Amino acid sequence: MKIASKCNILNYQYPLWLIKYPVLIRLVFVLNYYVQLRKWTILSVWKKTLKTLPENFIAIDVGAGESQYLIPFCNRYPKAQFWAIDKQPQSVLFNKNYPCNNLYSEQADIEFEKIETKADVLLSVGVLQYIQKDVQALQNMHAALKKDATFLIYVPINGKQITGFFNWVSIRYPNYEHIHNRQRIYSETELIDKLKNTGFEPISKKYTYGFWGILSHEISTGLYLLLMHGNLLIKSMATLAIVLFIPINILCMVLDYTTPKKQGNGLLVTAKTIKET
Numbered sequence: 001m002k003i004a005s006k007c008n009i010l011n012y013q014y015p016l017w018l019i020k021y022p023v024l025i026r027l028v029f030v031l032n033y034y035v036q037l038r039k040w041t042i043l044s045v046w047k048k049t050l051k052t053l054p055e056n057f058i059a060i061d062v063g064a065g066e067s068q069y070l071i072p073f074c075n076r077y078p079k080a081q082f083w084a085i086d087k088q089p090q091s092v093l094f095n096k097n098y099p100c101n102n103l104y105s106e107q108a109d110i111e112f113e114k115i116e117t118k119a120d121v122l123l124s125v126g127v128l129q130y131i132q133k134d135v136q137a138l139q140n141m142h143a144a145l146k147k148d149a150t151f152l153i154y155v156p157i158n159g160k161q162i163t164g165f166f167n168w169v170s171i172r173y174p175n176y177e178h179i180h181n182r183q184r185i186y187s188e189t190e191l192i193d194k195l196k197n198t199g200f201e202p203i204s205k206k207y208t209y210g211f212w213g214i215l216s217h218e219i220s221t222g223l224y225l226l227l228m229h230g231n232l233l234i235k236s237m238a239t240l241a242i243v244l245f246i247p248i249n250i251l252c253m254v255l256d257y258t259t260p261k262k263q264g265n266g267l268l269v270t271a272k273t274i275k276e277t
Contacts, residue, residue, distance in 0.1 A: 037253045041208045055079045057120040063127035074100045115144040125154045138198040151271040159185040166218035173229040200271035207264035213256035
């Protein structure tokens with residue numbers, strides 16, 4: 001596994017303590033739960049979906065990273081198989097080293113490669129927008145699913161911004177979208193059409209990142225970018241601001257999660273496979 005002298009999570013480089021003690025990733029999962037609004041919605045639907053499956057189900061997460069949607073469920077479903085698929089070798093090695101008997105990992109670029117395993121459910125979170133040949137990737141994900149299987153896909157849509165602060169910071173400093181070369185910002189109609197054209201039948205959808213969610217994301221992300229890339233004075237001010245913003249951030253996330261939304265900057269679609277590939 002690649003270890004940088006300076007850990008850079010945006011580039012999938014892991015700190016030494018996490019490599020030596022991989023179970024500590026659960027602390028990262030908890031932290032993510034309080035800073036990633038999308039996780040609230042995704043986990044809610046993911047949990048309900050897993051409960052409907054037979055006890056020996058096979059679940060795949062494409063672009064799994066550190067398997068935040070797999071590892072917490074491995075012990076809960078000991079007869080199931082959880083497959084973490086990622087094109088980053090560092091992530092694959094991390095998952096292979098994690099002490100869990102029913103967690104498997106495979107390196108594959110879903111844009112160009114098919115997955116041999118046939119799954120009952122497949123999850124894809126925040127992956128499709130970085131793939132140039134997105135239709136081909138969807139076809140490959142469809143091919144990895146059994147007939148009448150479930151596909152959960154989360155994609156950022158619309159790209160609406162509400163603060164000048166976030167726009168200024170994201171232009172001035174490198175961020176995740178720039179580093180990983182985001183290919184497009186989807187509209188809801190474009191995403192749904194591509195799902196239907198690749199053999200999926202959307203059956204439900206949930207929006208996240210309405211007004212309060214966008215506000216929370218822009219302020220917190222902007223502050224973290226200042227913390228990572230600013231000079232010593234900016235880092236100090238950003239650290240203080242992040243601490244002071246924590247209760248406001250959580251309040252904004254709660255408001256967004258509990259407020260009914262007809263649109264947003266994030267969309268989670270639950271779909272079924274309707275034809276053989």
